[in-house]
Amino acid sequence: MSKEIVNLEPLAVWENFYKLTQVPRPSKKEEKIQSFMMDFGKSLGLVTEKDKVGNILIRKPATPGMENRKGVVFQGHLDMVPQKNNSTVHDFEKDPIDAWIDGEWVRARGTTLGADNGIGVACAMAVLQSKTLVHGPLEALFTCDEETGMTGAFGLQPNWLNGDILLNMDSEEEGELYVGCAGGINADIEFEYDEVIIPEDVTPFKLVVSGLKGGHSGLDINLGRGNANKLIVRFLKHATRELDVRLAEINGGGMRNAIPREAYAVVLVPTDNISLLKKAVLRYESIYKNELGAVEPTLTFTVEEAEVPKSLIEERVQDDIIDAIYGCPNGVIRMSDGMPGMVETSTNLSTIKSSKGVIFVKCLLRSSVDTAKDDLVEQVDSVFALGGAMVSFDGGYPGWKPNMDSEILAQMKEIYLKKFGRTPAVMGIHAGLECGILGAVYPNWDMISFGPTMRSPHSPDERVNIPSVLKFWDFLVEILKNIPVK
Ligand SMILES: [Zn+2]
Numbered sequence: 001m002s003k004e005i006v007n008l009e010p011l012a013v014w015e016n017f018y019k020l021t022q023v024p025r026p027s028k029k030e031e032k033i034q035s036f037m038m039d040f041g042k043s044l045g046l047v048t049e050k051d052k053v054g055n056i057l058i059r060k061p062a063t064p065g066m067e068n069r070k071g072v073v074f075q076g077h078l079d080m081v082p083q084k085n086n087s088t089v090h091d092f093e094k095d096p097i098d099a100w101i102d103g104e105w106v107r108a109r110g111t112t113l114g115a116d117n118g119i120g121v122a123c124a125m126a127v128l129q130s131k132t133l134v135h136g137p138l139e140a141l142f143t144c145d146e147e148t149g150m151t152g153a154f155g156l157q158p159n160w161l162n163g164d165i166l167l168n169m170d171s172e173e174e175g176e177l178y179v180g181c182a183g184g185i186n187a188d189i190e191f192e193y194d195e196v197i198i199p200e201d202v203t204p205f206k207l208v209v210s211g212l213k214g215g216h217s218g219l220d221i222n223l224g225r226g227n228a229n230k231l232i233v234r235f236l237k238h239a240t241r242e243l244d245v246r247l248a249e250i251n252g253g254g255m256r257n258a259i260p261r262e263a264y265a266v267v268l269v270p271t272d273n274i275s276l277l278k279k280a281v282l283r284y285e286s287i288y289k290n291e292l293g294a295v296e297p298t299l300t301f302t303v304e305e306a307e308v309p310k311s312l313i314e315e316r317v318q319d320d321i322i323d324a325i326y327g328c329p330n331g332v333i334r335m336s337d338g339m340p341g342m343v344e345t346s347t348n349l350s351t352i353k354s355s356k357g358v359i360f361v362k363c364l365l366r367s368s369v370d371t372a373k374d375d376l377v378e379q380v381d382s383v384f385a386l387g388g389a390m391v392s393f394d395g396g397y398p399g400w401k402p403n404m405d406s407e408i409l410a411q412m413k414e415i416y417l418k419k420f421g422r423t424p425a426v427m428g429i430h431a432g433l434e435c436g437i438l439g440a441v442y443p444n445w446d447m448i449s450f451g452p453t454m455r456s457p458h459s460p461d462e463r464v465n466i467p468s469v470l471k472f473w474d475f476l477v478e479i480l481k482n483i484p485v486k
Pocket of ligand 1: 170
């Protein structure tokens, strides 16, 4: 059963990984894994500490002759995402994970495997245990609750760690080195409006944008996909101005971190203008398809009859909302200078919802450059403030600006090339990683995120590639030998 994984190479890594599968550790229920880790560090006679939020730090001194090297901090998170198939009986707070070997992969029976980030943690444990590896001063930082709030990263205190180089082991593709990520912040906008009585001689219609691909608001923001909220508002600007259409209701998108796939508006049209409205919808649909069809082949924009709404949005606020949403920046704002192909700054106008005298609008702003994010905050604030809305920002977290002159990056590229005969890919990710938050607390850290190859993390299909673990380990051992002198 599960035990067979301990015979995989490298033995020390898989033995530790097996032990981790035996300790329940769903996010926010991490007491068991924390005490397991405390015992692990102490049993090796290493300085082992836990901070107030639940992060664990184990320090291991340099091996003889390596004391003058820069300090390395290994970092991984102890929690895992608890997902299971409907048919699987499993209590993530009590039951061990049943890992098994499926060809080149290790996966779990019916549940997430917890290779995210158990395999990184197991590698760090193997280094801490080793009596033969050569390395400078080491610290292993095991953070808590990465998956549901990055509580550990946010709670990390300054002046606790002494290292100079952070090796985060939570990436999912062997042969890729991550050197940057985006920070983010939420914008919440509210327009208040008076509900106005429906006039005579108007007919209600529902306008619907649908069939868009949507996607992740960070990772997919550079794909040129349509934003349903933006498309519906673009039409409303035309229809309110040219056809005396009045807005009763508007609703688009859902989750803040998803590009909105659908949006609708309920409008009232002067009876004389109905045929013009229908023609205009057809025209705008062909405009949208012309502009976006290559990326959004199933996009549709339609008009259908609707029930008479209870009230209208007062005209002044209606026009302000349309102007502000129309003017609000959306999509990629700037690409990274240092890292070709990486988005530096973006925003996603994710949600619009009218309800009982209030229209709520939500955006998610991201940047790997914190001052660029601040600038975008002011842009979004300005456009909605001009429209008379109340604007607030919360949930902000810092990004990690790629440093292409990083010493450890150059070193790791060289080692990888020598060892494996090719240059590793250097990447940035336009989404949040713990590194962004940790690096803001320790601005001196030279940081890299890497890891073995994994597929479908956060799902019961999660699996980790066995040969990539061995390769990752060999690379890690070589890096430790070659850490620059302080
Ligand atoms: Zn992870």
